[in-house]
Amino acid sequence: MAKKGVSSGENLPFGEKIVLDNWNHKNIGVEAYQDMHRRTLTPEFWEEVANELDWFRKWELALDDSNPPFYRWFVGGEINASYLCLDRHMKSWRKNKVAIIWEGEPVDGNGNPREVRKLTYYDLYKQVNRLATVLKRNFGIRKGDKVGIYMPMVPELPIAMLALARIGATFTVVFSGFSADSLAERMNDAEARLLITANGFYRRGKIVNLKEIADEAVEKSPTVKNMIVLRRLPEMDIPMQEGRDYWWEDLMAGAPENAYIEPEPLPSEFPLYILYTSGTTGKPKGIVHDTGGYMTILHATMKWVFDIKDEDVFWCAADIGWVTGHSYIVFGPLMEGATEIMYEGAPTFPEPDRWWSMIERYGTTVFYTSPTAIRTLMKFGDQWVKRHDLSTLRILHSVGEPINPEAWRWYFETIGYGRCPVGSTWWMTETGGIMISHLPGYALIPLKPGTNGLPLPGINADVLTEDGKPAAAGDKGYLVLKNPWPGMPMTIHRDPDKFVETYFSRFKGLYYAGDYAIKDDDGYIWVLGRADEVLNVAGHRLGTYEIESSLVGHKAVAEAAVVGVPDEIKGEVPMAFVVLRENVDASEDLRKDLHQWVRKTIGPIADPGKIFFVSSVPKTRSGKIMRRVLKAVLTQQSLGDITTLEDQASVEEVKEAYRRLKSEIGE
Numbered sequence: 001m002a003k004k005g006v007s008s009g010e011n012l013p014f015g016e017k018i019v020l021d022n023w024n025h026k027n028i029g030v031e032a033y034q035d036m037h038r039r040t041l042t043p044e045f046w047e048e049v050a051n052e053l054d055w056f057r058k059w060e061l062a063l064d065d066s067n068p069p070f071y072r073w074f075v076g077g078e079i080n081a082s083y084l085c086l087d088r089h090m091k092s093w094r095k096n097k098v099a100i101i102w103e104g105e106p107v108d109g110n111g112n113p114r115e116v117r118k119l120t121y122y123d124l125y126k127q128v129n130r131l132a133t134v135l136k137r138n139f140g141i142r143k144g145d146k147v148g149i150y151m152p153m154v155p156e157l158p159i160a161m162l163a164l165a166r167i168g169a170t171f172t173v174v175f176s177g178f179s180a181d182s183l184a185e186r187m188n189d190a191e192a193r194l195l196i197t198a199n200g201f202y203r204r205g206k207i208v209n210l211k212e213i214a215d216e217a218v219e220k221s222p223t224v225k226n227m228i229v230l231r232r233l234p235e236m237d238i239p240m241q242e243g244r245d246y247w248w249e250d251l252m253a254g255a256p257e258n259a260y261i262e263p264e265p266l267p268s269e270f271p272l273y274i275l276y277t278s279g280t281t282g283k284p285k286g287i288v289h290d291t292g293g294y295m296t297i298l299h300a301t302m303k304w305v306f307d308i309k310d311e312d313v314f315w316c317a318a319d320i321g322w323v324t325g326h327s328y329i330v331f332g333p334l335m336e337g338a339t340e341i342m343y344e345g346a347p348t349f350p351e352p353d354r355w356w357s358m359i360e361r362y363g364t365t366v367f368y369t370s371p372t373a374i375r376t377l378m379k380f381g382d383q384w385v386k387r388h389d390l391s392t393l394r395i396l397h398s399v400g401e402p403i404n405p406e407a408w409r410w411y412f413e414t415i416g417y418g419r420c421p422v423g424s425t426w427w428m429t430e431t432g433g434i435m436i437s438h439l440p441g442y443a444l445i446p447l448k449p450g451t452n453g454l455p456l457p458g459i460n461a462d463v464l465t466e467d468g469k470p471a472a473a474g475d476k477g478y479l480v481l482k483n484p485w486p487g488m489p490m491t492i493h494r495d496p497d498k499f500v501e502t503y504f505s506r507f508k509g510l511y512y513a514g515d516y517a518i519k520d521d522d523g524y525i526w527v528l529g530r531a532d533e534v535l536n537v538a539g540h541r542l543g544t545y546e547i548e549s550s551l552v553g554h555k556a557v558a559e560a561a562v563v564g565v566p567d568e569i570k571g572e573v574p575m576a577f578v579v580l581r582e583n584v585d586a587s588e589d590l591r592k593d594l595h596q597w598v599r600k601t602i603g604p605i606a607d608p609g610k611i612f613f614v615s616s617v618p619k620t621r622s623g624k625i626m627r628r629v630l631k632a633v634l635t636q637q638s639l640g641d642i643t644t645l646e647d648q649a650s651v652e653e654v655k656e657a658y659r660r661l662k663s664e665i666g667e
């Protein structure tokens with residue numbers, strides 16, 4: 001299995017360097033890069049970047065660090081994200097440039113897309129202004145209000161985000177694959193007044209009834225008073241609750257064609273959105289992002305990492321429900337005035353070459369996806385790629401999880417024809433934008449298969465030992481960011497203490513990412529995976545405790561323990577050990593029911609690869625689940641390495657637990 005070297009750091013090609021000779025103008029050595037980098041670790045450096053944005057009012061203070069770790073960027077400045085993405089382009093030739101090329105999932109008999117929409121910046125501008133009018137006039141949404149969005153991958157999703165940003169309402173997007181319970185939990189935490197959703201959408205050739213899930217969630221979300229429902233599927237009829245639910249199309253028809261809403265001049269530190277992400281507790285954390293700092297990191301990374309140019313056709317093949325889509329489908333590319341691709345459905349529908357056909361159809365130049373997607377498509381074989389001309393591609397990147405060298409090589413050779421810079425951009429929901437990467441638009445350093453590369457200008461990343469000293473080159477340690485950066489999280493919504501505790505306590509005053517990493521002799525960083533009880537399944541973060549809480553919520557379950565095990569495609573999959581309540585019998589039906597239960601309470605992504613029924617879950621004397629033992633049982637790892645690692649458990653207890661579990665699950 002190619003994964004092996006990644007999480008342990010063994011067998012990674014630290015010394016392998018690939019220099020692209022077609023990239024001469026920006027191809028520099030590591031030392032030259034490090035020299036430049038050293039000079040960028042100041043707030044003044046970031047002021048130069050921020051100066052390239054359009055501000056209504058210039059800031060007075062670049063960085064307010066008077067109340068760490070609650071840093072504030074560009075204090076006194078006034079800005080609006082919707083203005084940056086739209087109004088600014090109205091004054092230039094980009095007004096009629098195509099902003100979004102969208103494809104719906106369904107295809108005709110010849111395999112061609114049945115729905116293609118091309119929206120110019122002017123089209124977006126008009127729609128956003130009309131929707132902003134509706135939000136203000138019909139629903140009284142004002143600056144500071146919270147609004148939920150639960151939508152599929154259609155252009156109306158960025159339109160909704162931009163309309164809310166325009167009037168200064170803070171939005172929270174919930175991934176359309178999440179369940180009613182997950183949606184309700186987020187709406188309640190955010191105290192959303194309104195939910196924008198759609199009747200349904202296509203996924204893998206099937207129709208998903210989104211409104212039905214939204215209805216169930218809104219029943220449990222008392223703050224949500226209204227729903228706006230996009231008729232994504234014209235033929236799909238759904239019940240609408242009189243006085244609560246309104247069709248998007250009807251509302252828009254009621255707003256004048258040339259509606260205009262002044263973009264609200266917002267303080268730089270105004271919360272643009274809240275995005276929920278998993279941590280080590282059962283409850284997702286609402287990460288709050290500001291406006292000025294966030295837009296600044298996006299501007300910088302669109303230029304440095306993606307080298308974005310007017311001629312480019314940019315494609316970030318993520319879902320807007322995750323931070324990748326917020327930053328690199330919505331705000332980043334639109335602020336830069338790029339032409340980008342957006343796709344509703346699955347990469348393998350109707351055949352495994354859907355993405356490659358789209359790259360060819362639109363002449364995509366810059367492509368960004370996840371290692372899981374790369375490994376999935378790689379498995380189908382090169383013949384699917386070879387049917388298409390991918391020669392327009394010039395830059396490739398991946399994100400979300402470590403990329404194993406084998407998948408990197410395939411991406412580089414087979415997709416990029418061995419001539420495109422290929423990077424693995426490291427960042428997180430919390431960081432807002434890319435922090436560690438190759439930067440073909442700034443200065444290209446030699447590539448290495450599987451590395452994340454060097455920290456971006458202005459980003460002070462390092463790898464530390466357990467006791468906070470710089471780790472020696474080649475040693476596994478903890479990834480930290482030592483300086484504040486624009487785009488950093490402002491807080492955890494309604495839980496500032498947790499914000500301090502989660503990110504700034506492990507190494508006092510430094511931002512702790514929660515990742516293991518290795519820095520090699522050249523200073524390249526190789527992120528290996530999570531150092532906490534968080535899983536990374538197909539590039540999506542999931543808390544073990546979240547899945548355990550879901551299982552324990554089922555009436556048949558007394559106790560549950562979840563661990564992640566390496567998976568060839570998804571990077572990691574959750575596995576569950578379940579203790580049933582007394583008088584409940586284990587059965588295949590019950591097992592199926594539990595799988596369904598997790599899907600229903602969290603969403604399909606959290607569904608465990610396997611559920612094992614066991615008589616008890618091994619715990620240490622302080623009551624902590626012995627996760628390493630559970631993992632060892634499933635990965636056939638020897639016990640030698642772990643007996644001393646489970647705190648407060650004797651070697652005998654660990655061995656006993658290991659033997660019992662092995663026999664109970666028959667592995």
Ligand code: WT7
Nearest residue numbers: 324399400401402424425426427428429527541
């Ligand atoms: C976690 C953050 C940022 C968008 C998607 C994920 C892992 C992310 C990489 C990479 C190795 C990576 C880390 C991180 N991760 N990118 N290029 N190489 N690991 O966002 O859901 O907030 O998850 O994803 O473990 O902590 P997220």
